[in-house]
Amino acid sequence: MRTILQERARATRRSLLEAAACLFAQQGYASTSVNDISARSGRTSGSVYFHYASKEGIAQAVVREGFATWPSLVPRYDDPSVPPLERLVALSYDIARALAEDSLTRAGARLWAERHTINADLPDPFVLWTTAVTRLLAQARAGGCLATGVRPAAAARTLVRAFYGFCTLTEALEGSHALTVRLSDWWRLTLPALQRDPRDGHAPTRQAM
Amino acid sequence: MRTILQERARATRRSLLEAAACLFAQQGYASTSVNDISARSGRTSGSVYFHYASKEGIAQAVVREGFATWPSLVPRYDDPSVPPLERLVALSYDIARALAEDSLTRAGARLWAERHTINADLPDPFVLWTTAVTRLLAQARAGGCLATGVRPAAAARTLVRAFYGFCTLTEALEGSHALTVRLSDWWRLTLPALQRDPRDGHAPTRQAM
Numbered sequence: 001m002r003t004i005l006q007e008r009a010r011a012t013r014r015s016l017l018e019a020a021a022c023l024f025a026q027q028g029y030a031s032t033s034v035n036d037i038s039a040r041s042g043r044t045s046g047s048v049y050f051h052y053a054s055k056e057g058i059a060q061a062v063v064r065e066g067f068a069t070w071p072s073l074v075p076r077y078d079d080p081s082v083p084p085l086e087r088l089v090a091l092s093y094d095i096a097r098a099l100a101e102d103s104l105t106r107a108g109a110r111l112w113a114e115r116h117t118i119n120a121d122l123p124d125p126f127v128l129w130t131t132a133v134t135r136l137l138a139q140a141r142a143g144g145c146l147a148t149g150v151r152p153a154a155a156a157r158t159l160v161r162a163f164y165g166f167c168t169l170t171e172a173l174e175g176s177h178a179l180t181v182r183l184s185d186w187w188r189l190t191l192p193a194l195q196r197d198p199r200d201g202h203a204p205t206r207q208a209m
Numbered sequence: 210m211r212t213i214l215q216e217r218a219r220a221t222r223r224s225l226l227e228a229a230a231c232l233f234a235q236q237g238y239a240s241t242s243v244n245d246i247s248a249r250s251g252r253t254s255g256s257v258y259f260h261y262a263s264k265e266g267i268a269q270a271v272v273r274e275g276f277a278t279w280p281s282l283v284p285r286y287d288d289p290s291v292p293p294l295e296r297l298v299a300l301s302y303d304i305a306r307a308l309a310e311d312s313l314t315r316a317g318a319r320l321w322a323e324r325h326t327i328n329a330d331l332p333d334p335f336v337l338w339t340t341a342v343t344r345l346l347a348q349a350r351a352g353g354c355l356a357t358g359v360r361p362a363a364a365a366r367t368l369v370r371a372f373y374g375f376c377t378l379t380e381a382l383e384g385s386h387a388l389t390v391r392l393s394d395w396w397r398l399t400l401p402a403l404q405r406d407p408r409d410g411h412a413p414t415r416q417a418m
Contacts (some may be wrong), residue, residue, distance in 0.1 A: 005333045025225040028325055028326070030239070030326060048267050102305065103397065113322055114323070114326075115327075116237055116323075117239065117323075117326070124382065126378070126382060140375075149397075150398075154394050155394075155398060156393075157394070158375070158391070158394045158397075158398055159398070161374065161375045161378040161379055161382075161391075162371040162372075162374060162375040162395060163371075163372060164374060164378060165370065165371060165374010165375050165376075165377060165378050166367070166370045166371045167374075169335070169370040169373060169374050170370055170376060173335060173370075176371070182366075182367070182370075185363050185364075185367045186359075186367050186371060187357075187364070187398060188367075188402070189364060189367055189368070189371075189403070190398060190399070191368050191402075192356075192401055193397070193399065193400075193401040193402055194398070194401040197310075199408065
């Protein structure tokens with residue numbers, strides 16, 4: 001019995017979250033009311049207040065869930081047979097696609113941009129993302145594929161900010177259809193600094209690692 | 210007589226613009242009223258309406274002036290005795306400083322981020338910036354200092370977006386005092402892709418150019 005109730009609560013929360021995400025992504029935080037969210041989800045506004053206490057609370061949940069996309073993708077990129085930098089590039093295209101197409105991710109990005117107008121602290125998504133990228137860069141270093149002098153933590157912090165800024169600005173200026181092409185330009189400029197130049201000598205053998 | 214009146218009008222517009230910039234930068238567009246702007250500037254609100262027609266009009270002027278900082282800096286970086294990529298890097302630090310300290314630039318950036326809540330088209334600053342950077346990269350190429358395969362226009366578009374996103378995000382996450390240090394990290398990752406590798410052969414002689 002308890003499980004059925006929990007299951008129902010989960011489904012309600014999910015439908016509220018999805019309705020809120022669509023509305024926040026399309027029309028922003030200020031123009032979306034709890035009534036809009038309840039109308040779109042087909043639940044009562046009492047249900048919004050029961051599960052999330054306030055519009056601020058649901059915005060926080062949307063950002064938390066929306067930005068959770070990136071780290072949750074990382075396990076998919078744990079395949080040790082693929083070079084870590086290749087996995088990093090593939091991951092960035094998945095994130096760019098989510099920023100363009102997934103309403104939860106889009107809502108997370110828009111709410112983060114409008115955070116000054118929201119009367120609540122939003123979770124900082126960049127810490128999680130930076131951790132994931134640091135890990136991939138550290139793997140590249142361990143495999144002898146990272147350029148000399150690149151420090152994984154500092155490089156990851158830099159990459160995440162430049163990537164995110166680049167994607168959101170490209171979408172604002174050209175629309176989300178341009179993201180994939182422009183992201184290739186970005187990697188063309190960024191990858192050479194990460195990759196070990198083969199002329200810098202042989203990569204360490206597995207034994208040396 | 211006409212000149213004195215023009216001079217007075219210019220001074221009034223300037224004081225309105227500066228008052229609006231400080232307020233927009235500090236508290237955003239929605240929380241700033243025409244009355245706030247008139248109170249801060251010591252001019253009447255009639256004066257705001259006379260010179261800028263509306264709050265939207267003054268926001269447009271602030272963005273136009275705020276983002277004008279970058280191209281207006283470019284002539285300072287026209288010294289042919291300094292390598293173009295060095296001038297590009299120096300320019301980026303000046304822009305980062307303006308984003309951190311100059312209220313007109315800060316207001317421009319904040320209004321651009323809040324553009325969805327402003328009922329008017331804001332000028333797109335990135336076109337001007339990209340033109341300026343394209344020019345510096347083209348000069349680097351003509352001087353044989355640009356890495357093979359880097360196309361100035363595409364690279365400039367990429368650099369401007371990544372740089373701007375990187376700066377605004379760094380400021381949001383760490384505050385503007387961190388900008389200079391973090392920008393060095395960004396250039397450390399970005400510059401290698403722009404600079405011709407000396408191992409790729411000699412730079413063309415002046416004659417060959």
